[in-house]
Every structure is written in structure tokens, then in C-alpha cells.
Amino acid sequence: MSNIVTVFKRELSSYFATPVAYVFIVIFLLLAGTFTFYLGNFYERGQADLLPFFNFHPWLYLFLVPAVGMRLWSEERKSGTIELLLTMPITMWQAVVGKFLAAWAFIGIALVFTFPIWITVDYLGSPDNGVILASYIGSFLMAGAFLAIASCISACTRNQVIAFILTVVVCFAFLLAGFPLVLDFFSAWAPQGVVDAISGLSFLDHFASISKGVVQLRDLIYFGLTIAFWLYASAVVIDLKKAD
Amino acid sequence: MIETRQLTKRYGELTAVDGISFKLEPGRVLGFLGPNGAGKSTTMKMIAGFLAPTSGSASVCGHDVVDDAIAAKRMLGYLPEGAPSYGEMTPHRFLEFVADVRGLSGAKRTQRIDDVIERLHLNGVLEQPIETLSKGFKRRVGLAQAIVHDPQVLILDEPTDGLDPNQKHEVRALINAMAKDKTIIVSTHILEEVHAVCSRAIIIARGRVLADATPAELETRSRYHQAVSLTAANVPAAKEALSKVADVAAVEIDPQDHRITAFPKPGRQIFVAVNQALQAQGVAVSELQLESGRLDEVFRTITQGSGQEARA
Numbered sequence: 398m399s400n401i402v403t404v405f406k407r408e409l410s411s412y413f414a415t416p417v418a419y420v421f422i423v424i425f426l427l428l429a430g431t432f433t434f435y436l437g438n439f440y441e442r443g444q445a446d447l448l449p450f451f452n453f454h455p456w457l458y459l460f461l462v463p464a465v466g467m468r469l470w471s472e473e474r475k476s477g478t479i480e481l482l483l484t485m486p487i488t489m490w491q492a493v494v495g496k497f498l499a500a501w502a503f504i505g506i507a508l509v510f511t512f513p514i515w516i517t518v519d520y521l522g523s524p525d526n527g528v529i530l531a532s533y534i535g536s537f538l539m540a541g542a543f544l545a546i547a548s549c550i551s552a553c554t555r556n557q558v559i560a561f562i563l564t565v566v567v568c569f570a571f572l573l574a575g576f577p578l579v580l581d582f583f584s585a586w587a588p589q590g591v592v593d594a595i596s597g598l599s600f601l602d603h604f605a606s607i608s609k610g611v612v613q614l615r616d617l618i619y620f621g622l623t624i625a626f627w628l629y630a631s632a633v634v635i636d637l638k639k640a641d
Numbered sequence: 642m643i644e645t646r647q648l649t650k651r652y653g654e655l656t657a658v659d660g661i662s663f664k665l666e667p668g669r670v671l672g673f674l675g676p677n678g679a680g681k682s683t684t685m686k687m688i689a690g691f692l693a694p695t696s697g698s699a700s701v702c703g704h705d706v707v708d709d710a711i712a713a714k715r716m717l718g719y720l721p722e723g724a725p726s727y728g729e730m731t732p733h734r735f736l737e738f739v740a741d742v743r744g745l746s747g748a749k750r751t752q753r754i755d756d757v758i759e760r761l762h763l764n765g766v767l768e769q770p771i772e773t774l775s776k777g778f779k780r781r782v783g784l785a786q787a788i789v790h791d792p793q794v795l796i797l798d799e800p801t802d803g804l805d806p807n808q809k810h811e812v813r814a815l816i817n818a819m820a821k822d823k824t825i826i827v828s829t830h831i832l833e834e835v836h837a838v839c840s841r842a843i844i845i846a847r848g849r850v851l852a853d854a855t856p857a858e859l860e861t862r863s864r865y866h867q868a869v870s871l872t873a874a875n876v877p878a879a880k881e882a883l884s885k886v887a888d889v890a891a892v893e894i895d896p897q898d899h900r901i902t903a904f905p906k907p908g909r910q911i912f913v914a915v916n917q918a919l920q921a922q923g924v925a926v927s928e929l930q931l932e933s934g935r936l937d938e939v940f941r942t943i944t945q946g947s948g949q950e951a952r953a
Binding site for chain 1: 652686689691692711712714715717719721722723725726727728730734738739741742743744786
């Protein structure tokens with residue numbers, strides 16, 4: 398456990414050692430605000446909720462989370478520090494989980510800085526704060542799932558640009574797994590059961606379900622399993638590719 | 642203590658390390674020599690627990706590097722090839738991180754960090770990001786992280802690469818100072834380093850051990866072993882005098898500085914005879930030296946024909 402904390406602290410502080418962290422947070426807040434007010438018509442709707450704010454989160458994450466996650470392992474491999482990290486007395490999963498949690502916490506920090514919009518809506522009207530809290534939880538979980546995918550793909554290559562693009566593509570597929578765009582690809586040849594299973598993988602559906610204000614166990618389990626699966630895959634990929 | 646048994650690493654068709662076995666006791670410094678791509682780094686990576694062997698095994702202080710990996714890694718300090726470190730961190734933060742992962746805490750942690758900072762002269766650059774440091778400082782930061790927990794076993798992959806002569810001297814002194822109670826493996830291209838720090842040398846090429854001996858023993862394999870070199874004003878007269886000595890097998894003249902070398906017949910000593918012959922012939926000699934053997938020549942002879950570029 399203490400090893401995870403040590404890796405976590407090093408990783409998180411490395412985000413703030415360079416301008417990357419500040420650039421990311423500023424862009425995240427700017428885009429979140431722009432989408433909410435201009436595309437989401439936050440004021441014009443005249444409703445005291447944060448639906449227009451949260452509706453855009455999946456699309457924001459689609460590009461911003463891969464940007465955070467692309468360096469997770471590809472940079473370690475490129476600079477050779479992976480050799481340092483993995484010859485220290487820590488296990489592979491401690492390294493994978495520690496680094497993942499640091500990146501996740503970093504996105505969490507960016508998310509926390511969106512609090513003025515909650516204060517605004519609370520000041521202007523009387524929103525259902527339970528729903529808003531649930532949406533925040535859902536949003537954070539979804540970011541975690543995106544990030545776990547990014548972690549795995551980042552382990553596949555030492556080129557961060559490739560990691561970024563592949564992660565965006567895979568995340569996009571998961572995001573829209575319940576939509577015809579993705580399902581049509583499978584429905585032509587795969588049995589109905591498989592198609593149903595794929596449609597059940599949609600990030601959007603699970604996020605939408607949580608942001609209605611009901612944090613259901615099945616959604617929590619879904620995101621938990623997704624993160625666990627991709628982190629496990631990360632460890633496997635790192636083990637296979639570290640010699641390259 | 643380090644022990645390897647038939648340690649082997651294959652990448653598909655390519656065999657990078659082919660059945661390397663050796664045993665190294667505390668107090669010994671093993672020099673790993675070999676051409677680029679000989680398998681030095683791969684062997685070290687396997688002992689350090691970074692790469693899993695394809696077959697065979699390695700153990701550090703009795704802990705198998707695969708089955709008991711964490712215990713083996715705890716005993717070990719490792720400087721990977723190129724001395725990688727986290728560029729955005731300062732040496733101070735980086736050493737604190739390594740100390741934390743290595744389980745140091747409290748006064749011991751502070752004392753160990755201060756000690757390696759002192760030993761490697763990192764005081765002036767403690768708060769600068771590592772990526773802004775010179776190659777020599779980066780290398781020293783890498784060495785500092787390898788020894789911060791005072792490990793029983795040290796594996797250093799080219800520890801003096803990129804250092805200037807003064808820094809090289811300091812690092813060698815550091816290795817010598819630690820050699821008394823530790824088990825150390827050093828890989829190097831620099832043959833003078835073998836003399837300076839190693840009590841044993843293994844030459845490998847194409848993943849195989851070609852020689853395993855003390856540096857002095859290796860030197861006896863050189864044709865320069867027991868040869869006599871001299872500088873004389875009158876080169877032809879000196880050559881004439883030398884070729885008359887009974888035990889001299891051959892006389893060679895360096896085309897550049899006209900230094901003359903007389904090679905003995907196998908097992909013979911010619912220094913005294915050469916000296917007498919020169920005096921008898923009245924050849925003026927400005928310098929006369931008994932050669933102990935040249936490692937670079939032994940290295941070339943042993944690895945010749947097997948120096949193809951392969952995987953590092």
C-alpha cells in the first residue's frame with residue numbers, strides 16, 4: 398500500500414512540475430464553460446439543473462483524458478525510467494495502480510475546479526443537489542474508465558502521439574457502443590446476444606443512468622470492472638513490451 | 642552474492658544471452674566486458690529483475706530473481722544503461738522518491754540521502770530539474786539512486802560513460818570504496834577501468850562467456866605479456882641488437898613513434914637479456930619498459946569474429 402502511495406505522489410507531483418497540469422486545467426474549465434453556456438444554453442433553458450454541463454463531459458473527456466493518459470507508460474518506456482521503476486522493490490500492480498490513481502486524481506482536481514457552476518445554479522435556483530452530486534460521481538467514474546483505456550494503450554507504444562490517437566478511437570467506440578454507429582458494425586454478422594452485450598458496454602448509457610440521480614450498483618460495478626480490466630491489460634502489455 | 646545458472650534470453654530466433662553461469666562473492670568486483678550487442682546489458686537486466694530469463698536462473702543473495710523477485714530487488718542497487726531518471730524532478734526529490742520506495746524513513750532516510758549527495762557531489766544541483774543537468778551530473782544522479790539504500794549487491798551498467806577523466810576517477814574511487822563488503826558487477830567498454838576497479842573480468846560476445854579470469858590473468862594471454870618496449874635514437878642498430886637475443890621471437894617497430902617492441906618466445910623472459918644485449922652493442926636507449934600485457938589486444942583476440950552487432 399505504501400508503495401502505491403509513493404508512486405502516486407511522485408506521479409501526481411510530476412504533473413504539476415511542468416506547465417502541462419495548468420494548461421490542462423485551464424483548457425478543461427474553459428471548454429466545460431463554453432459548452433455549457435453556448436451549446437448547452439444554460440441560461441436560456443431556465444432550469445435549475447446542471448444537465449447542459451454534464452451532457453458535454455463525455456465529449457470533453459474523449460479528447461482531454463487521452464491527453465492526460467498518453468504519457469503514463471509511453472514516457473516511462475521512452476526515457477527508460479520504466480527500467481528503474483520495475484527494478485525497485487515494488488510489484489507490477491503497485492506501479493500500474495499508483496500511476497493510474499495519480500492521473501485519475503489529477504482529473505478529479507480539474508473536475509473539482511468546476512465548483513463555481515454548482516454554486517451559480519444553486520444561487521440562481523434550487524436544483525436537486527443529490528442529482529448534481531451523483532452526476533459528479535458518474536462523471537469522475539467515466540473519466541476513470543477512459544483513463545484506464547489510455548493507460549493500457551500508452552503501455553503499447555513509446556510514441557505519445559500514437560497513444561493519444563488510438564486512445565481517442567477506442568474511447569470513442571466505447572462511448573458510442575450502444576449506438577447504431579457501432580452496433581451496425583456487429584449486427585450484420587454477430588449473434589444478437591453479442592450485439593446486446595456490446596450495447597451494454599456503452600459509457601454514455603451508464604453515465605446517463607447515474608446522472609439521472611440514481612447511483613445504481615450495476616453502474617458502479619460496470620465502471621469498476623472496466624477500470625480493473627484495462628488496468629490488468631496494462632500490466633500484461635507492460636510485461637510483454639518492456640523489453641522492446 | 643550473485644549466482645547465475647545457464648542464464649539464457651532469446652528474442653525469437655535471436656539468442657541474446659546464451660547459458661551464462663557464474664558466481665560472485667561479496668568483496669569482489671566483476672567487470673563485464675564485451676563488444677556492443679554482446680549481451681552484457683541483457684544479462685544485467687535479467688539479474689536486476691527487469692527481464693525474465695527464457696531459461697536458466699539467477700539469484701541475488703539467495704533470492705531467485707523470478708520466484709522471489711521483491712526480496713531480490715530489495716538487496717539490489719541498479720544503474721540501468723544510460724542512467725535514466727525522471728527529468729522533471731530535481732535530484733533531491735528524485736532521491737527522496739527512491740529512498741521512499743526503498744523503504745527508508747526518518748533519520749536514516751535523511752542521513753542516507755545526505756550521504757549520497759556528499760559522495761557524488763550533487764550539492765550544487767540539488768534543486769534543478771534533472772533534465773537541465775549535464776550528462777555527467779545525470780550519470781551521478783543515477784549512481785546516487787543506485788546506492789542510496791546501501792545495497793548488498795550493486796549492478797552498474799556503464800557507470801562512467803559520459804564522465805570526464807576527473808569524474809571517472811572519482812566514480813572508480815567510489816566503487817573501490819564500496820567494494821570491500823559488497824558484491825558489484827560493472828559493465829564497461831573502457832579496458833583501463835578493468836584494472837582500476839575489477840578483481841575479476843568476464844568477457845562475453847554473442848551472449849557467451851569467452852573468458853573468465855582476473856585482469857592480470859587475462860593480460861598473460863596477450864602477446865605483449867613479458868614483451869620489452871623501448872625507444873632508441875638509432876632504430877636500426879637497436880633492432881639489430883634485439884634480434885640477436887636468443888629468446889626474442891619477433892621485433893616490431895611502431896610506424897608512428899618508432900617505438901621498438903621485442904616479443905619473447907612463449908614462456909621466456911627476455912628483459913635482462915635485452916638489457917644486456919643493448920649495452921653490449923652500445924645502443925643508447927632513452928626509455929625501456931617491461932610490458933605486462935595489453936587488455937585491448939586480448940579483448941580483440943578473444944572477441945574477434947564474434948563482434949557482430951546484435952541486440953544490446
